[in-house]
Amino acid sequence: MQRNLFTFLLTLSLLFSISLLKAQGQDERDRYLQTYGQVWGFLKYFNPSALPDPAAWDQQLRKDYSTIQTLSNPADFEIFLEQFIRPYIPKDISYTRPSALPGMTLPSFGWINEDRISPGIRKELLLILQHGKGKPHPSFQVSDDVVPIFDTEKSNPVDSLPDEAGRYLALTRFWNVINYFAPNLDLCDQWDKVYPHFIPAFRQVNSYRSYCMQVQKLASRMNDGHGFVNLLPGNKNQVVPPYLFPFGMEYIEGQTYIVSVIDSVKGKPSGLRQGDQLVSINGRPMEALWDSLLPVISGSNALYKRELGCKLKLIKTWYANNTLVVLRGTDTIRAQVTASLPVPHPSWVRTDLPKKSWKLIHDSVSGKDAGYVDIGALKGKEVKTAFHAFRNIPFVIIDCRDYPNSTIYKVMNQLTPHGGEFMKFSRIRFDDPGTMDWRMSAKPKGLMMKLAVRAVIGKQNKKNRHYYKGKVILLVDHFTMSQGEFSVMAFQLAPQVITIGRQTAGADGNAVPVPLPGGLTISYSSVGVFYPDGTRTQQQGIRLDIRVPETRVSLIGKDDIYLRAIEYMRTGR
Numbered sequence: 001m002q003r004n005l006f007t008f009l010l011t012l013s014l015l016f017s018i019s020l021l022k023a024q025g026q027d028e029r030d031r032y033l034q035t036y037g038q039v040w041g042f043l044k045y046f047n048p049s050a051l052p053d054p055a056a057w058d059q060q061l062r063k064d065y066s067t068i069q070t071l072s073n074p075a076d077f078e079i080f081l082e083q084f085i086r087p088y089i090p091k092d093i094s095y096t097r098p099s100a101l102p103g104m105t106l107p108s109f110g111w112i113n114e115d116r117i118s119p120g121i122r123k124e125l126l127l128i129l130q131h132g133k134g135k136p137h138p139s140f141q142v143s144d145d146v147v148p149i150f151d152t153e154k155s156n157p158v159d160s161l162p163d164e165a166g167r168y169l170a171l172t173r174f175w176n177v178i179n180y181f182a183p184n185l186d187l188c189d190q191w192d193k194v195y196p197h198f199i200p201a202f203r204q205v206n207s208y209r210s211y212c213m214q215v216q217k218l219a220s221r222m223n224d225g226h227g228f229v230n231l232l233p234g235n236k237n238q239v240v241p242p243y244l245f246p247f248g249m250e251y252i253e254g255q256t257y258i259v260s261v262i263d264s265v266k267g268k269p270s271g272l273r274q275g276d277q278l279v280s281i282n283g284r285p286m287e288a289l290w291d292s293l294l295p296v297i298s299g300s301n302a303l304y305k306r307e308l309g310c311k312l313k314l315i316k317t318w319y320a321n322n323t324l325v326v327l328r329g330t331d332t333i334r335a336q337v338t339a340s341l342p343v344p345h346p347s348w349v350r351t352d353l354p355k356k357s358w359k360l361i362h363d364s365v366s367g368k369d370a371g372y373v374d375i376g377a378l379k380g381k382e383v384k385t386a387f388h389a390f391r392n393i394p395f396v397i398i399d400c401r402d403y404p405n406s407t408i409y410k411v412m413n414q415l416t417p418h419g420g421e422f423m424k425f426s427r428i429r430f431d432d433p434g435t436m437d438w439r440m441s442a443k444p445k446g447l448m449m450k451l452a453v454r455a456v457i458g459k460q461n462k463k464n465r466h467y468y469k470g471k472v473i474l475l476v477d478h479f480t481m482s483q484g485e486f487s488v489m490a491f492q493l494a495p496q497v498i499t500i501g502r503q504t505a506g507a508d509g510n511a512v513p514v515p516l517p518g519g520l521t522i523s524y525s526s527v528g529v530f531y532p533d534g535t536r537t538q539q540q541g542i543r544l545d546i547r548v549p550e551t552r553v554s555l556i557g558k559d560d561i562y563l564r565a566i567e568y569m570r571t572g573r
Helices: 002-046 054-068 074-088 119-131 164-181 191-204 208-220 286-296 302-314 380-389 408-415 447-457 483-491 552-556 560-571
Strands: 141-143 147-149 229-231 247-252 255-261 277-281 321-328 331-338 358-362 369-374 395-399 424-428 436-439 471-476 497-501 511-516 520-525 527-530
Touching: 002 054, 002 074, 002 119, 002 164, 002 191, 054 074, 054 164, 074 119, 147 511, 164 191, 164 208, 164 511, 164 520, 191 208, 208 229, 208 286, 208 520, 247 302, 247 552, 255 277, 255 286, 255 552, 277 286, 286 302, 358 380, 369 380, 380 408, 395 560, 408 483, 471 483, 471 560, 483 527, 497 560
Parallel strands: 369 395, 395 471, 471 497
Antiparallel strands: 141 147, 229 520, 247 255, 277 321, 321 331, 358 369, 424 436, 424 527, 511 520
């Protein structure tokens, strides 16, 4: 009996020791993979040279991934890494890389000085850093000298789970692209620590859906509202819930409320009412659901993540039949709710806003007239007609809480006598990766491109002595995003303008997709957008004159931001 127990305990101890040694060995190899991946990205993106094309770099990484799994000690890895680096060491050190402009952030090179990099390897990397001369980049093309296009990074197949090496490639490619080509790198969530954190996470996934989940978590660490994760054409994987709840919701004062309801789905009434407080969905408390979604939501600020990103996910479900608990007054109600296959339905309802792209409105309390423009519905051909109708009206309300139809300059030219510079942006210098410079505006190159841009969005800084001379009221909230924020910055040049609402998305700049193995892309903001005085809009959003706190008034179908604009018309404050 005692001998059997001793044998059992000894076996258990041996198994535990073996497991511990394996774990320690994998941890050591993960550190090798971290170092290799950062060196690989440094050579491929920061100082492109020897390997002829992106596919060759990817093949090299896949091959070296397998080799690294066989290395048993740091000395072997150091020899392996030195052999990898040696062809890239500059022979001529007369060239010295320029420094970044004041206020600009260079890529993160802190990893070069970490203890896991040996002194000999560090010396060689610093030679490349200081004296390596960048060449025309083989990994992408550049549009208008500003926007990178990573089409050459695509890999096949587009609809299956990549193997371990492929998932390591996905993580390594994206981490390095952001490290060298994201102008808002300093706003990312501890980007230096992101890479080693995700190496084991990407290795351990066991399904396509869990792979997508890790990709979404990776994207969220950028703190970028443009960090969309999308499937490439041809990818038929079901990675998002297929059903939609028959209601819209709002997160107000720490609670979740139903603000719009479809009476029935497939003939089954939901039993829900506008104003019900959601307590749980399928047994999960709402606060727990919100918190579980935050790590996989890409957003530039906390308000955007919770108000828009989480909400878009919470109205979707994996199940056709669901159990919801709601609080109606003092009564707790358990409702069986049928969700539909994806069909258009109003997730958010603004019942008192006009549905037309523009119209004249009259405030019966003050007796004042105003023009109203829905920037999301307004077409370019309607701009002159609308503002001609507004010419003798004392107020124009421009509702910018929707994505515009590229009417920015056509509208701006109606609001200002001669336009003007309304922003500047930082862009990565692709001829010298890792440095940035300022631009005041993105000017298209080539006659055909200039004509095409002018036809779509209008001429910049056009003189107009018949511009609108009344007071302009801009309405914004977390739906004001990207081109919407860019448009508001232009409209704020109007001589008499006031901006009313809540913090905008803070996701400014071109959204650029980076393809990953397995048929996914992650996008990021490829330029940093600032007001002319250097005030940043990324994460911060647009400047507000009157901030409107979110209240329960939306539960009764009222638009508090629109109502605040009417109050301003009445009182002037």
